Amino acid sequence: MAATDLERFSNAEPEPRSLSLGGHVGFDSLPDQLVSKSVTQGFSFNILCVGETGIGKSTLMNTLFNTTFETEEASHHEACVRLRPQTYDLQESNVQLKLTIVDAVGFGDQINKDERPIVDYIDAQFENYLQEELKIRRSLFDYHDTRIHVCLYFITPTGHSLKSLDLVTMKKLDSKVNIIPIIAKADTISKSELHKFKIKIMGELVSNGVQIYQFPTDDEAVAEINAVMNAHLPFAVVGSTEEVKVGNKLVRARQYPWGVVQVENENHCDFVKLREMLIRVNMEDLREQTHSRHYELYRRCKLEEMGFQDSDGDSQPFSLQETYEAKRKEFLSELQRKEEEMRQMFVNKVKETELELKEKERELHEKFEHLKRVHQEEKRKVEEKRRELEEETNAFNRRKAAVEALQSQALHATSQQPLRKDKDKKNRSDIGAHQPGMSLSSSKVMMTKASVEPLNCSSWWPAIQCCSCLVRDATWREGFL
Amino acid sequence: MSTGLRYKSKLATPEDKQDIDKQYVGFATLPNQVHRKSVKKGFDFTLMVAGESGLGKSTLVHSLFLTDLYKDRKLLSAEERISQTVEILKHTVDIEEKGVKLKLTIVDTPGFGDAVNNTECWKPITDYVDQQFEQYFRDESGLNRKNIQDNRVHCCLYFISPFGHGLRPVDVGFMKALHEKVNIVPLIAKADCLVPSEIRKLKERIREEIDKFGIHVYQFPECDSDEDEDFKQQDRELKSAPFAVIGSNTVVEAKGQRVRGRLYPWGIVEVENQAHCDFVKLRNMLIRTHMHDLKDVTCDVHYENYRAHCIQQMTSKLTQDSRMESPIPILPLPTPDAETEKLIRMKDEELRRMQEMLQRMKQQMQDQ
Numbered sequence: 001m002a003a004t005d006l007e008r009f010s011n012a013e014p015e016p017r018s019l020s021l022g023g024h025v026g027f028d029s030l031p032d033q034l035v036s037k038s039v040t041q042g043f044s045f046n047i048l049c050v051g052e053t054g055i056g057k058s059t060l061m062n063t064l065f066n067t068t069f070e071t072e073e074a075s076h077h078e079a080c081v082r083l084r085p086q087t088y089d090l091q092e093s094n095v096q097l098k099l100t101i102v103d104a105v106g107f108g109d110q111i112n113k114d115e116r117p118i119v120d121y122i123d124a125q126f127e128n129y130l131q132e133e134l135k136i137r138r139s140l141f142d143y144h145d146t147r148i149h150v151c152l153y154f155i156t157p158t159g160h161s162l163k164s165l166d167l168v169t170m171k172k173l174d175s176k177v178n179i180i181p182i183i184a185k186a187d188t189i190s191k192s193e194l195h196k197f198k199i200k201i202m203g204e205l206v207s208n209g210v211q212i213y214q215f216p217t218d219d220e221a222v223a224e225i226n227a228v229m230n231a232h233l234p235f236a237v238v239g240s241t242e243e244v245k246v247g248n249k250l251v252r253a254r255q256y257p258w259g260v261v262q263v264e265n266e267n268h269c270d271f272v273k274l275r276e277m278l279i280r281v282n283m284e285d286l287r288e289q290t291h292s293r294h295y296e297l298y299r300r301c302k303l304e305e306m307g308f309q310d311s312d313g314d315s316q317p318f319s320l321q322e323t324y325e326a327k328r329k330e331f332l333s334e335l336q337r338k339e340e341e342m343r344q345m346f347v348n349k350v351k352e353t354e355l356e357l358k359e360k361e362r363e364l365h366e367k368f369e370h371l372k373r374v375h376q377e378e379k380r381k382v383e384e385k386r387r388e389l390e391e392e393t394n395a396f397n398r399r400k401a402a403v404e405a406l407q408s409q410a411l412h413a414t415s416q417q418p419l420r421k422d423k424d425k426k427n428r429s430d431i432g433a434h435q436p437g438m439s440l441s442s443s444k445v446m447m448t449k450a451s452v453e454p455l456n457c458s459s460w461w462p463a464i465q466c467c468s469c470l471v472r473d474a475t476w477r478e479g480f481l
Numbered sequence: 482m483s484t485g486l487r488y489k490s491k492l493a494t495p496e497d498k499q500d501i502d503k504q505y506v507g508f509a510t511l512p513n514q515v516h517r518k519s520v521k522k523g524f525d526f527t528l529m530v531a532g533e534s535g536l537g538k539s540t541l542v543h544s545l546f547l548t549d550l551y552k553d554r555k556l557l558s559a560e561e562r563i564s565q566t567v568e569i570l571k572h573t574v575d576i577e578e579k580g581v582k583l584k585l586t587i588v589d590t591p592g593f594g595d596a597v598n599n600t601e602c603w604k605p606i607t608d609y610v611d612q613q614f615e616q617y618f619r620d621e622s623g624l625n626r627k628n629i630q631d632n633r634v635h636c637c638l639y640f641i642s643p644f645g646h647g648l649r650p651v652d653v654g655f656m657k658a659l660h661e662k663v664n665i666v667p668l669i670a671k672a673d674c675l676v677p678s679e680i681r682k683l684k685e686r687i688r689e690e691i692d693k694f695g696i697h698v699y700q701f702p703e704c705d706s707d708e709d710e711d712f713k714q715q716d717r718e719l720k721s722a723p724f725a726v727i728g729s730n731t732v733v734e735a736k737g738q739r740v741r742g743r744l745y746p747w748g749i750v751e752v753e754n755q756a757h758c759d760f761v762k763l764r765n766m767l768i769r770t771h772m773h774d775l776k777d778v779t780c781d782v783h784y785e786n787y788r789a790h791c792i793q794q795m796t797s798k799l800t801q802d803s804r805m806e807s808p809i810p811i812l813p814l815p816t817p818d819a820e821t822e823k824l825i826r827m828k829d830e831e832l833r834r835m836q837e838m839l840q841r842m843k844q845q846m847q848d849q
Binding site for chain 1 (some may be wrong): 533534535536556558559560563564565581586593596597598599600603642643644645646647648650651655674676677697724738743744745747748749751754756757844
């Protein structure tokens, strides 16, 4: 007994036994309860339309939902791709549908084409949902789900093959959203060309590994029709909101000079098939796939990126919150460390610059001193020169005065003395005049008296010459005094 | 005047006839002589087709000239086209009709606008056009000018996608790069996806945008007043540019007749039906009436612009570096550039100063 008990608890849960009921219990109404609940809640559906400007995306939406969604015509000269979501509330026989149509405006118009804004938008919607899911207080039942459930990719009907941009974009989007490729404006391709074109497109998609949405074939109720429809991909559609009288009915059609293309005529285009598949049969499946496949993939990648794992090394399941907390702490400490580092670096830098500045200051100071010294040197030299110059000018002036004085005296004297003696004495004076010391010997007394001022000797001799005669002269007495 | 003379000559008396013979010079036969000579010489025409792939260019060329120029053409898959470069392919055929020979060259530009990044994807095309001009320039300036091959592009048919709302940035870029070098004739391709009201709207849109961006497309010349009435009528209708065309390689049975057209579950599009598309107008304009005018405009306008630009560049380079040899004799510049003008002015002033000084000196000498 104990052994079986242990068995029961230690192994995995045993297979549930299927029993048969004795009577009618009534839980077969569970689906109905589910349905009534979801009807009261209302449904939401998000469609993304990707295609060149003017390819007919808005017209097709109007045709599909049989109403006019007011969208203004886009220009070809948008600088970049932007996504424009618009939400509408539709109602059909007491079922409410919150429909969001997201338009990729400007796709394929730029010279250098870019598909990244679309991918970013889809990821952003997933991110919003993930954030809501990870909240502590969350209200998922009330949350307006903006994740894209289906992407209608509009292919230009060139008749040859896919464009390079189409291939690149679909490759990026196939793991994030359900793609349904559509051939737009299909009234420009004849039947035979269309068949070849479809085969070419599917071939290219398969060979490049693009996974488009396959209508599910596991539910017996719709398996058959879905399988048939899968073979008709991509759908060649024509959209129109104008009504034309054909026979005696008004149908939605396009009127050409050569005929009328009816939108709902299966021979003319695949519009009916698209509507059937997209809205009437598989809408719920599209939503489910988005949630269970694409969203889960995104979530797993994102969380793995953040460093979470499903189980630790010793196979203990981690609680998300604990790991989250640990990550947060790590992150904050990392942040602090970085801050410290930066501060250190900043302080070091400041110190370095300070030192440099001080160096420069010192150099400048030195230079200044040097210049000052040089300047003073120069000034002194200039002063000396000035003094010398002054001395010379003074000497010159005195000589000049003396010469003048003597000249005037000589004029007086020469009127009374013999010229010859004068001349001799003058000659002698000329010869010996330049030695002041020696010429003093003959008339010492007068010399010494006369040498009060340092006179030039050439001016003495006339004075000495005149001394004997000047005794009687008044002028001598003046000179003597 | 001539009609009067002709009428008179029917009732002329022998004397009058002699008078008329004296008055009649006879150069009214010149057009016939020109006709004869030109038939003997033969014509040539180079047509370029450009536009994104899948717009029906080769089908249209086939429909226009009723010959298959593109045998065994290899179309690239989408993957190969992601980073494709633009090639230039030339196909030449000799066709003859009622004794008149035409050497037709179609220049194809596969890969234009197909890559994901189409920056400057029109550069190989402009280089090709310039190359043809340069070659003609050299030939014309050479010594032996007897057999010049004229490979200049006379007309460029540019295909605009009908799936959009007007001109796209790559369309505008291409046309702006080439409108001064080649006669551009814009076309709306695959017009069988547009109902008549949409065609009108799109044509108007495109005409507006062409004006807005300042693009000079080929303008049909105003016809003279004494041209055929038919011609005038046609001319007025021709002003419905850009043409919305449909091309077809196949002949289908419609109302008991075999016509060139496309078969749809909802009807048959006839290529040559004026109510269905403008193919007939395009064909008439391109081949039946204006082919020679396109050639003339290329020679007189685009080529002359290129030549003048080329020579100016060469001579301005020469004045900077006089040691370089020029293969072509230098012609005087009609407009000297700013630098030489400045130099000239400075030299003039110096001369004037010197002259003044001389005069002053002379005067001084005279005074003394």
